[in-house]
Amino acid sequence: MSFDSENSSNVAQERISYKDFSELPFLRTQLINMQLQLQTIQRDNERMKKELEGYNVAPGIVCVVQEIIDGKAIVRNYNGIVFAINVPEQYKDKFEIGTRVSLAQHNLAVLDVFSKDMDYRVNMFELEDKPNITYESVGGLEKIITELEEMITLPLTKPELFTKFGIDSPKGILLYGPPGTGKTMIAKAVANQAKAKFISLSGSDLVQKYIGEGARLVRDLFVFARDNAPAIIFIDEIDAVASYRSDSTTGGDREVYRTMMQLLVELDGFNSNEQVKVLAATNRIDIIDKALLRPGRLDRILHIDMPNESGRRKIFEIHTKKMPIDSGVSIKELAKETEGASGADIASICREAAMFAMREKNKKVSKENFKDAISKAMKPAKEPEEGGLKTHYM
């Protein structure tokens, strides 16, 4: 544009155009920004559309394949209802006994086949390669250890001995006794000694966390143990699944009963030569269904009682091993003064005594510290306070 035009209106127009040109780079940037924004909005829009489509699909019924017969499959849902369905061509290779499938609610058409990837089990059962608890850290249970050595460690480490003598080793052992007496500990120590994998789960988890899945979980538990043999399956608080119920009427009870039946099936189904042993623990043997204790199941019962004086001494020795202790402290006396204390009580007494010493800034744990800890731990539960509050002392 030229600036030497004579026409004033022309000059004004040129000024405007000049201004326009000067803003051009700014407008260009703005345009690019807006184009970018548009792209983001379009992408978001696509994503939301897909999400919405997902909401439009009705949820499916999850079933487990039981049998496959000539292109048809018999599947069972978790309520125990059995269906016969056609296996669509595209899913033929994926259908196997035990696979989980999702079926449409209105016509039972196959919506999805879940992969048989069993890794989810690792999250459900606790798997320890070789627990780090050894026999040295368990006090006063020498007899139980000898028995467990014969029943578990020997068959797992030297199975040929049993074959040579033509005898079967026990498949399952039930440990019972009051809380805090070392049942869980000893199970781990045995797994450590037998160099076996330790697969643990708790009966109450089976009942509470995996409602409707208990029976499947029990089945998977045994498959998982075989895959990881030599292995010890440890079921803590087995009374939660195996308590005796004469007439189960509620759904929850039926579900627990099914889980328990599956446990019996699995115990019967595996061979004692397989490198898998089952250890279970309970505080309440009186409520365990007798069917579980029949031969070939959890037929060896070991009672772990409260420790006697010499047992308590050993437990005190174990729990004070790494503690700086005053020379005035007599372990023998501590054991005498703690009649009725469990292993867990003793562990907590030692912890408390060390805490007292720390608070007093002592270099060593004194006799007084232990005395205070014992009187704190051995105090019976107080009567309910006003307002129904009840204070318990460990």
Ligand SMILES: Nc1ncnc2c1ncn2[C@@H]1O[C@H](COP(=O)(O)OP(=O)(O)OP(=O)(O)O)[C@@H](O)[C@H]1O
């Ligand atoms: N015999 C023992 N020797 C050494 N420590 C023990 C012994 N018994 C119990 N303890 C201590 O008590 C803690 C709890 O023990 P553990 O969990 O094995 O008891 P439990 O019998 O399985 O109890 P629960 O029935 O409540 O499950 C252990 O971590 C350990 O510190």
Ligand SMILES: [Mg+2]
């Ligand atoms: Mg335990």
